Amino acid sequence: MAIEISAFAWVPPFASGHVRDLRPRWALEEAGLVYKVRLLTFEEKETREYRAWQPFGQVPAYRDDEVRLFESGAILLRIASLSDTLRPRTAQEQADISAWLFAALNSIEPMTMNLTLPALFHAGEPWVEGFRPHAEKLVDLRLKSLSAWLKDREWLTGRFGVADIMMATVLRDLREEAVLTRYPVAAAYLERCLARPAFRKALDDQIADHAAHAPAETVN
Ligand SMILES: N[C@@H](CCC(=O)N[C@@H](CS)C(=O)NCC(=O)O)C(=O)O
CATH class of the missing domain: 3.40.30.10 (Glutaredoxin)
Incomplete structure (x- = not known):
């Protein structure tokens, strides 16, 4: 293939x-x-x-x-x-993986993006600070629910899978945010995902590709 x-x-x-x-x-x-x-x-x-x-x-x-x-x-x-x-081994496992993958994309990522994107792309604009508490509250609600689900679980579904990859890449954007520290179960889950050698390899490869193609004016 x-x-x-x-x-x-x-x-x-x-x-x-x-x-x-x-x-x-x-x-x-x-x-x-x-x-x-x-x-x-x-x-x-x-x-x-x-x-x-x-x-x-x-x-x-x-x-x-x-x-x-x-x-x-x-x-x-x-x-x-x-x-x-x-690959999912049963119909229920397939359903669980799809449900959690969509949850990461559709129920959690919009909230995390609300919190992180204004500061990245609209820094200094007057509305940003006023919007932040609202955005943080929505992330807080989602992390609370996610933490309850993960409390006695290692991964979102029975074993590590693509739903965890999706959820971890979404949660990773909160790593610099104080809100994640209020949810140690979710934070520990994220670190468990990111400790996997396959994540490290993917990350290193992406960064290496960017470094190899950096425009001359951006290289010191
Ligand atoms: N929903 C898409 C989003 C993809 C996306 O936002 N890609 C960004 C990079 S992280 C991009 O290509 N941005 C350039 C653009 O939107 O023109 C997916 O999950 O594949």
């Missing part, structure tokens, strides 16, 4: 290590599947050819011998289906 994913050749330093191709990279490393990374410039993501693969001009996109698709959640489910270690 010839697997290829897309990623950006370079992003500014604040984003390096956080771009969403980290998700399929991590899943493919867990699965032990061989894959290629197609590195794109910002101009290439606008081309007709790339938009036919990823209609929004975003990364990641994915293809193998049988399918091509986009959206990191859909990609992780495809990778799981190809992997002896990540």
